[in-house]
Amino acid sequence: MPRPLTKTSKIDGKPYKRRPHVEALIDEVIALGRSNALVRLEIRDRKHAEYVPSEVLVHLLRATRQDNRSDQFEQLYRLLFTRVEGTLLSSVPDSQYRNADEIRSEIISHLAELITLDQTQAAEKMDIYEINFDAALHNLKIDYLRKLGPKKFKTDPLEDPQTGEVAAAVEAAAQSFLGHVASKFDDPAFRSALTAAIDSLPDDERKVIGLLIQGLPIDAKDAKTVTIARTLNCTGRTVQNRRDKAFEKLRNALKSEYES
Numbered sequence: 001m002p003r004p005l006t007k008t009s010k011i012d013g014k015p016y017k018r019r020p021h022v023e024a025l026i027d028e029v030i031a032l033g034r035s036n037a038l039v040r041l042e043i044r045d046r047k048h049a050e051y052v053p054s055e056v057l058v059h060l061l062r063a064t065r066q067d068n069r070s071d072q073f074e075q076l077y078r079l080l081f082t083r084v085e086g087t088l089l090s091s092v093p094d095s096q097y098r099n100a101d102e103i104r105s106e107i108i109s110h111l112a113e114l115i116t117l118d119q120t121q122a123a124e125k126m127d128i129y130e131i132n133f134d135a136a137l138h139n140l141k142i143d144y145l146r147k148l149g150p151k152k153f154k155t156d157p158l159e160d161p162q163t164g165e166v167a168a169a170v171e172a173a174a175q176s177f178l179g180h181v182a183s184k185f186d187d188p189a190f191r192s193a194l195t196a197a198i199d200s201l202p203d204d205e206r207k208v209i210g211l212l213i214q215g216l217p218i219d220a221k222d223a224k225t226v227t228i229a230r231t232l233n234c235t236g237r238t239v240q241n242r243r244d245k246a247f248e249k250l251r252n253a254l255k256s257e258y259e260s
Contacts (some may be wrong), residue, residue: 002026007127054133197253201210205246
């Protein structure tokens with residue numbers, strides 16, 4: 001039976017509990033023995049019938065503090081962070097963030113420090129990673145990105161510098177403020193004119209347009225959602241006002257395209 005968690009709910013003061021299937025899998029993996037358990041934990045495909053969720057890995061990693069098994073800690077640590085690196089490669093992509101590799105490294109370092117601290121004295125913060133690892137990692141990423149601010153977001157270019165192709169997401173976002181003119185995206189000259197028009201906008205309006213093109217929503221009720229308002233530290237109404245002013249300026253700059 002896995003040891004109970006110590007972190008308590010702010011609502012009712014009761015200790016948090018792992019999800020039942022996680023509790024069951026912890027016992028199941030331990031029963032396999034060390035060698036067989038490591039083989040199973042190597043499975044990273046979530047659709048695989050033998051896949052073990054990261055919450056189990058975190059529990060086993062934390063348990064090495066009591067077992068005093070540094071070799072086992074290193075093996076489990078490697079397995080966990082291989083998963084974390086894979087997740088961050090997709091959630092903090094090079095295409096959306098400046099110095100994405102540096103951002104991913106900082107997030108990984110933060111989690112590594114927390115795990116290291118937990119090895120010397122049980123850190124309640126690690127309990128949340130046993131409750132829902134994906135949500136805890138997501139929240140860590142969001143907290144870090146909010147501290148960085150909008151300068152870490154890429155707002156240009158509109159096209160892939162290697163292939164010259166415009167991403168479908170960019171076209172879809174541009175449709176919202178270009179209307180039928182978005183169909184001209186196939187013309188490199190038009191993309192160049194649009195990029196120049198965006199670059200000529202005031203800084204606050206340019207950032208809004210850049211983040212819209214990246215697909216970020218203006219605002220959202222879910223506090224976990226990365227939005228333009230939260231990224232720029234302003235209200236949704238302010239973002240809308242900047243957006244509308246920018247739209248008008250872009251349409252004027254591309255007036256000849258609208259008339260053709």
